Amino acid sequence: MKYSTFPVQKITKSKLSSVNFDDLKFGRDFSDHMLLVEYKNGAWETPQILPYQPLEFSPAASVFHYGQAIFEGLKAHKNEAGEIFVFRADENLKRLNSSATRMCMPHIPKGIFLDGLKQLIELDREWIPVGPGMSLYLRPFMVADDPFLGVKPSGSYKFMIITSPSASYYTGAVKVKIETHYSRAAVGGIGAAKAAGNYAASLLPAKKAQEEGFDQLIWTDAQSHEFIEESGTMNLMIVKGNTLLTPPLEGKTILPGITRKSILQLAEEWGYEVIERRISVNELTEGIEDHSIDEVFGVGTAATIAPIAAIGFEEKLLKLTDFTQWKFSTKVKQYLEDLKTGKIADTHNWIEVL
Numbered sequence: 001m002k003y004s005t006f007p008v009q010k011i012t013k014s015k016l017s018s019v020n021f022d023d024l025k026f027g028r029d030f031s032d033h034m035l036l037v038e039y040k041n042g043a044w045e046t047p048q049i050l051p052y053q054p055l056e057f058s059p060a061a062s063v064f065h066y067g068q069a070i071f072e073g074l075k076a077h078k079n080e081a082g083e084i085f086v087f088r089a090d091e092n093l094k095r096l097n098s099s100a101t102r103m104c105m106p107h108i109p110k111g112i113f114l115d116g117l118k119q120l121i122e123l124d125r126e127w128i129p130v131g132p133g134m135s136l137y138l139r140p141f142m143v144a145d146d147p148f149l150g151v152k153p154s155g156s157y158k159f160m161i162i163t164s165p166s167a168s169y170y171t172g173a174v175k176v177k178i179e180t181h182y183s184r185a186a187v188g189g190i191g192a193a194k195a196a197g198n199y200a201a202s203l204l205p206a207k208k209a210q211e212e213g214f215d216q217l218i219w220t221d222a223q224s225h226e227f228i229e230e231s232g233t234m235n236l237m238i239v240k241g242n243t244l245l246t247p248p249l250e251g252k253t254i255l256p257g258i259t260r261k262s263i264l265q266l267a268e269e270w271g272y273e274v275i276e277r278r279i280s281v282n283e284l285t286e287g288i289e290d291h292s293i294d295e296v297f298g299v300g301t302a303a304t305i306a307p308i309a310a311i312g313f314e315e316k317l318l319k320l321t322d323f324t325q326w327k328f329s330t331k332v333k334q335y336l337e338d339l340k341t342g343k344i345a346d347t348h349n350w351i352e353v354l
């Protein structure tokens, strides 16, 4: 695969042998190299590939004070034959640039994002773990760099990509609580942007839910808390017979997930009726109680599919059936896994092979 290459400063000694690949977690270990490019005077400079290292920032850098920070997440998979597969990276670039627009930050050119990713992946290809649920998690991100305390959009930025050999985000099914006090995002806010602040705001409510024995939350709309939105860091989907339901993106309170978009397309192709509409908390809880809902699961890059085992609402704990028997989520999880490791043909043109 041809792509532009950027200047590289290679590490002198790889850290690869210090990482236990039999005990990988999500996002804990980092590979040898990173990409860094600076935005100054209205233009991106030449990207550099450097040894993974701490960076220098002014303590006044505006990211530390006013939070202009956005990120993406995607994965590179490797099969036994050593081929590398990257899933829909162009969609991550689109979303990054849409987050940049909302956060008043400059767009990243395709050449920097896609070529930088490929060069970094090739350089650290030994870091890509092989096996079920394993991947090199790729984390592109941009932060504001002006050393200035006035509240205004920064004039300088750093865009970086770091990579992390990782296992799945969740293992097994999750227990979630319907959150009816805190909100993730309000209409007119930044919920549709992959902005660092959205994740910071989720920490306290998630911690409280964890103290009550849950893994994560189901967020509800900020205005009425009557409609479900996302689950933790994932989009939420429900299967009722032959229908796949998910909350809509129009209100811009929900992150437009790439796994979400792919699954909706696949479901339609497989003959499911796909409906994006508001789903009330009542519809969800009653549907679990009267067994009209067959499957409830979160979808996202890090987790792919996270089946929900139980949902806490008010004083009740509503239990779902055994997720290993679920037809749709089991099939789509397997399909995406097979696609991302080259086991089945890429009929949608979603995969780039390196």
Ligand code: COI
Pocket (backbone or CB within 6 Å): 073, 233, 234, 299, 300, 301, 302, 303
């Ligand atoms: C993803 O699944 O894409 C995420 O954004 C999760 C990440 C924040 C760990």
